[in-house]
Amino acid sequence: MAATESTTPAATPPPVSEWSLPGMGLIKGLVVTGANMAQSFYRKDRMTTVQYPEERVAISPNFRNFPFLAYDGEDPATGLRCTACSICEKECPPQCIYIVMDRDENGKALKRPKVFDIDVSVCMNCGICAEVCPFDSIYMDGEYEIATGDRFGSLVFHKERLARSTDYHAKLRPAQAAEVAARRKADAEKKAAAAAAKEAKAKAEKEAKEKAAREAAAAAAAGDAPGTPPP
Amino acid sequence: MIPDSAISFPPSPNANPALDDDQLLHVSLGPQHPSTHGVFRMNVVLDGETVVSLKPVFGYLHRNHEKIAEGSTYLSSMPFTDRLDYICPLTNNWAYAHAVEKLAGIEVPERAEYIRVITAELTRLINHTAFAGFFMGDMGAWGSALMYAFRERELILDLFEDLTGARMMSNFMRFGGCRNDLPDGWADRAKKYLATFPAFLDELEKFLIGNEILLARTQDIGALPAATLVNGGITGPMLRAAGVAYDLRKARPYGIYDRFKFRIPIGEKGDCYDRFMIRFLEMRESLAILNQALDQLPAGEYIHPKAKIRGFKAPAGEAYAAIEGPKGELGFHLISDGTFTPYRYRIRPPSFINLTLLEDMCLGLDLADVVLILGSVDIVLGEVDR
Ligand code: SF4
Ligand code: SF4
Numbered sequence: 001m002a003a004t005e006s007t008t009p010a011a012t013p014p015p016v017s018e019w020s021l022p023g024m025g026l027i028k029g030l031v032v033t034g035a036n037m038a039q040s041f042y043r044k045d046r047m048t049t050v051q052y053p054e055e056r057v058a059i060s061p062n063f064r065n066f067p068f069l070a071y072d073g074e075d076p077a078t079g080l081r082c083t084a085c086s087i088c089e090k091e092c093p094p095q096c097i098y099i100v101m102d103r104d105e106n107g108k109a110l111k112r113p114k115v116f117d118i119d120v121s122v123c124m125n126c127g128i129c130a131e132v133c134p135f136d137s138i139y140m141d142g143e144y145e146i147a148t149g150d151r152f153g154s155l156v157f158h159k160e161r162l163a164r165s166t167d168y169h170a171k172l173r174p175a176q177a178a179e180v181a182a183r184r185k186a187d188a189e190k191k192a193a194a195a196a197a198k199e200a201k202a203k204a205e206k207e208a209k210e211k212a213a214r215e216a217a218a219a220a221a222a223g224d225a226p227g228t229p230p231p
Numbered sequence: 232m233i234p235d236s237a238i239s240f241p242p243s244p245n246a247n248p249a250l251d252d253d254q255l256l257h258v259s260l261g262p263q264h265p266s267t268h269g270v271f272r273m274n275v276v277l278d279g280e281t282v283v284s285l286k287p288v289f290g291y292l293h294r295n296h297e298k299i300a301e302g303s304t305y306l307s308s309m310p311f312t313d314r315l316d317y318i319c320p321l322t323n324n325w326a327y328a329h330a331v332e333k334l335a336g337i338e339v340p341e342r343a344e345y346i347r348v349i350t351a352e353l354t355r356l357i358n359h360t361a362f363a364g365f366f367m368g369d370m371g372a373w374g375s376a377l378m379y380a381f382r383e384r385e386l387i388l389d390l391f392e393d394l395t396g397a398r399m400m401s402n403f404m405r406f407g408g409c410r411n412d413l414p415d416g417w418a419d420r421a422k423k424y425l426a427t428f429p430a431f432l433d434e435l436e437k438f439l440i441g442n443e444i445l446l447a448r449t450q451d452i453g454a455l456p457a458a459t460l461v462n463g464g465i466t467g468p469m470l471r472a473a474g475v476a477y478d479l480r481k482a483r484p485y486g487i488y489d490r491f492k493f494r495i496p497i498g499e500k501g502d503c504y505d506r507f508m509i510r511f512l513e514m515r516e517s518l519a520i521l522n523q524a525l526d527q528l529p530a531g532e533y534i535h536p537k538a539k540i541r542g543f544k545a546p547a548g549e550a551y552a553a554i555e556g557p558k559g560e561l562g563f564h565l566i567s568d569g570t571f572t573p574y575r576y577r578i579r580p581p582s583f584i585n586l587t588l589l590e591d592m593c594l595g596l597d598l599a600d601v602v603l604i605l606g607s608v609d610i611v612l613g614e615v616d617r
Contacts, residue, residue: 028437036379062395062396091307125397126309128402131410132306134541
């Protein structure tokens, strides 16, 4: 039995021709089945069945099913990172995300979602929303026992149901969460540094301006002083 | 009340007067038939047990994928390609990414190419083991063979789950690479698993190949001349079983397949037996490729640093790119008008095109052979109906 380079036939004649006894192939096959059955009692790699729900297989750290929304701090109502930018809504292949931006009474966008719904009966667990979100807000969950008898209402997850703390994320996907946290911290520091620099610059400019004004005033005062000859 | 005689039906344009014989039996095989590999229907006309005519009926699993893709972004179509041939999502991903990369002229880093080859060849192993199991099921040996095949498949799916996050719907390839890098230790685990695979193959071969029932059922069944297959556009193991050494990995090397040493198994007669055997031989070659790829796996980027995930736009143009999927040539034809969505998106699904010669293979044989021949074509309805 050998695969061959293009020209010679590869599918070899059946090994049955070696046997003069008819039915030998069948018996050989039965021996394999028998061996498999016997081994299934003592060989670990042949005991493949897991007695769910009594036994469970640990899920892979990379496993994904439905998305969740991450929030900072304690309160999901205020801590959601989502800015309702709707990028995920646009990229979601089956279009199962529905977002409404929260606005104040003047119609100004508050950069947070008023409504954030995911219809998990439509969601196909692709993970594209998590991939495209630029604000580290949406991630894939690993929770899988979410069957429900209610066909409509409870299959639309609202933002309260979707919200999960960053601690939850860190527990679920430590590597990803650590990377995100480090990046966010670096970004925040950079932002703070930039803000501080800006403030310092503004302050310096202001001081310089004041100083110049003071000097000009002083000069003018000096110029106005009686007895001084005009320049 | 309108009398019956007043209603006249025009003759169907497809009506074949030769089949209007009272002695012939018209059987609608499927769409809910255990042997049809999904929702496929065959309208079979039988003379006793002998097939006189066979008309395939497709479309029960039609999801309008190609049209939907024209209205969604390039990236959004990627997870839908998983659902084409749902046994082999990773090769579907690759074929689509390959076409978009050709369209937009995107480079793929070396490491990403290796990851793609590794996942594609593992997919081939899954497909071919599952094929062996299903094929035995079609023959009436429902159970053991498929269970053994699925036991191995589950172990490969474990690897896929760690890598892509999903056992089947992987959504893994991106334009310019892969979505994520191999997790720590993944390559070693894959190597360790592959070391056990030849033993499984030996066992499966011992289990099946000498079996007299299998030989009696498959030899000299469903063979067609190689020329007919070539003219019919048949590709993949079905064509190679008939002795035509056409494999895109060699004929039009894509990715980095020119770096590996492997052979193309070919058959002699192209009957069901050869089609069955060719898959076993291909698995051995896939193993060779996998071992080489895992040994050579370079460090580096898993996706091109300039690859765009959000808001990807392809330049106006047209591209067709195909890869050798486990079932045959899997191609994507894309036409872009320079916007975020493709203007035209068309798939060349191997299972669908391999099915076109079904009637020619079945005429004059028994009904039981039809089931076998359909099994030997190795179709997945997700891909046939799209
Ligand atoms: S989850 Fe992310 S991408 Fe989606 S709206 Fe919120 S911030 Fe935007
Ligand atoms: S996982 Fe995919 S389908 Fe589900 S909400 Fe996210 S983008 Fe949409």
